[in-house]
Amino acid sequence: MTGDSHRPAIDCLGKPCPLPVIELARALAGVELGEAVTLLADDPAAASDIAAWCRMRGQRLERAEPPSYTVVRVS
Amino acid sequence: MRALARLSQSRRLLPLRVGVSYGRSVTAATNLDSASGLPLHPAARDALLAALDDGWADPARLYASGRRARQLLDGARAAVATELGARPDEVTFTPNGTAALYAGVAGALAGRARVGEHVVHSAIEHSAVLHAVAAHPATAVPVDRLGRVDLTAWEQALRPDTALACLIAASHEVGTLQPVERAAALCGEVPLLVDAGQVLGRARVPAGWSLLTGSAQKWGGPAGVGVLAVRTGVRFVPGWPEDEHELGRSPGAVPLPAVLAAAVALQAVAGEAAGEELRLRALTDRIRHEVAALPDVEVVGDPADRLPHLVTFSCLYVDGEQLVRALDAEGFEVSSGSSCTSSSLEPSHVLVAMGVLTHGNVRVSLSRATTDNDVDRFLAVLPGVVEGLRAQAGVGDL
Numbered sequence: 133m134t135g136d137s138h139r140p141a142i143d144c145l146g147k148p149c150p151l152p153v154i155e156l157a158r159a160l161a162g163v164e165l166g167e168a169v170t171l172l173a174d175d176p177a178a179a180s181d182i183a184a185w186c187r188m189r190g191q192r193l194e195r196a197e198p199p200s201y202t203v204v205r206v207s
Numbered sequence: 208m209r210a211l212a213r214l215s216q217s218r219r220l221l222p223l224r225v226g227v228s229y230g231r232s233v234t235a236a237t238n239l240d241s242a243s244g245l246p247l248h249p250a251a252r253d254a255l256l257a258a259l260d261d262g263w264a265d266p267a268r269l270y271a272s273g274r275r276a277r278q279l280l281d282g283a284r285a286a287v288a289t290e291l292g293a294r295p296d297e298v299t300f301t302p303n304g305t306a307a308l309y310a311g312v313a314g315a316l317a318g319r320a321r322v323g324e325h326v327v328h329s330a331i332e333h334s335a336v337l338h339a340v341a342a343h344p345a346t347a348v349p350v351d352r353l354g355r356v357d358l359t360a361w362e363q364a365l366r367p368d369t370a371l372a373c374l375i376a377a378s379h380e381v382g383t384l385q386p387v388e389r390a391a392a393l394c395g396e397v398p399l400l401v402d403a404g405q406v407l408g409r410a411r412v413p414a415g416w417s418l419l420t421g422s423a424q425k426w427g428g429p430a431g432v433g434v435l436a437v438r439t440g441v442r443f444v445p446g447w448p449e450d451e452h453e454l455g456r457s458p459g460a461v462p463l464p465a466v467l468a469a470a471v472a473l474q475a476v477a478g479e480a481a482g483e484e485l486r487l488r489a490l491t492d493r494i495r496h497e498v499a500a501l502p503d504v505e506v507v508g509d510p511a512d513r514l515p516h517l518v519t520f521s522c523l524y525v526d527g528e529q530l531v532r533a534l535d536a537e538g539f540e541v542s543s544g545s546s547c548t549s550s551s552l553e554p555s556h557v558l559v560a561m562g563v564l565t566h567g568n569v570r571v572s573l574s575r576a577t578t579d580n581d582v583d584r585f586l587a588v589l590p591g592v593v594e595g596l597r598a599q600a601g602v603g604d605l
Binding site: 148149150153154157158161176177179180181183184185187188 | 503505521523524525526545552553554558559562563564565566567600602605
């Protein structure tokens with residue numbers, strides 16, 4: 133984990149895709165390089181869409197343990 | 208005749224009139240979803256109308272009209288066999304493509320029950336195959352980012368108790384052509400079932416199959432005709448009482464006029480395929496190129512080794528259902544693999560297996576009716592539709 137332990141997880145439980153990815157994008161834009169954001173999402177498409185978003189945007193998916201996903205801002 | 212006349216009069220009582228949709232003509236929209244279904248090929252339409260008069264009898268009967276029906280059915284079987292690269296006695300007509308897949312999987316598994324019941328299949332098979340093997344021990348072989356099956360994993364998945372392997376010739380969702388012949392070579396004694404639904408009449412039918420399936424609706428024939436080919440020597444045990452129809456591989460009589468129309472359509476599209484493949488490939492290349500240039504849109508599937516008529520892409524931050532509806536409002540009919548557009552609310556297992564974005568997904572599939580102008584208009588409308596939906600969702604800044 134990269135120093136985000138005090139930041140609360142973004143709760144997207146019950147929200148359909150693409151909302152979790154939108155909230156992830158918004159949250160990650162607000163943190164410094166090297167910092168992480170944790171997102172809770174249980175939409176059936178969340179696991180694949182969060183991973184695909186990280187790949188497309190060059191961000192690092194550090195941990196994927198559904199429904200919890202931690203993404204580090206690296207670009 | 209009197210009964211027919213009564214039936215045609217009673218049509219007035221029906222609330223729905225064929226060919227008329229409420230508010231606007233059904234032909235106003237541009238359909239870019241040929242992978243779901245397409246209008247009857249004109250040659251098939253002619254054949255269907257003629258066969259309604261000429262091919263009504265039971266082909267199993269020995270009198271003159273029965274013999275005539277038998278002759279027509281044999282001709283249809285031979286014509287389809289030629290396009291499949293099969294012998295006529297290897298070809299069976301089924302009620303539809305899904306029934307062909309179910310029958311193929313069940314018959315081949317029962318035929319190999321002595322060996323075992325394990326199934327090897329790609330992760331991107333048609334859902335009918337996934338449903339058909341659900342009760343059996345099965346290994347889903349992964350695909351790469353372009354949607355092509357991993358042959359090393361395929362080889363490793365084959366076991367001494369593997370009774371059947373299944374590989375779709377090309378995914379109807381993303382169009383990537385699969386290495387069927389190399390997968391077949393790795394199978395050895397294990398029969399390979401190839402779902403050729405999207406390649407029949409459009410691209411070369413790969414060799415190496417033990418069982419092959421297709422659907423007339425996908426090649427310009429009528430709905431309600433599927434095809435199952437079983438290579439001579441492949442053990443096939445139907446899970447239903449064998450009758451005198453279709454070599455016992457599909458129960459009951461076939462709808463002969465529809466089967467004849469299906470065969471005529473396959474011959475016709477196969478005859479046009481070489482020219483159409485070049486024309487449609489140029490159009491889909493253009494769509495791939497222009498769509499990839501849009502912000503945050505990813506074109507998926509193999510750029511070169513793919514079906515000629517199909518393009519799939521995903522638009523970041525956009526809801527797939529809204530995209531389909533917005534394009535429909537602009538007069539373009541497309542399909543989507545996004546979860547919100549599926550009855551199960553699950554994302555497409557094909558897109559998930561490829562590791563690509565599942566939301567904001569659009570599949571465009573062209574047909575012989577698609578013109579350059581249709582594609583021009585679609586490409587002119589799409590950027591504004593995507594931008595509008597993003598603005599509406601408040602994600603224009605992301």
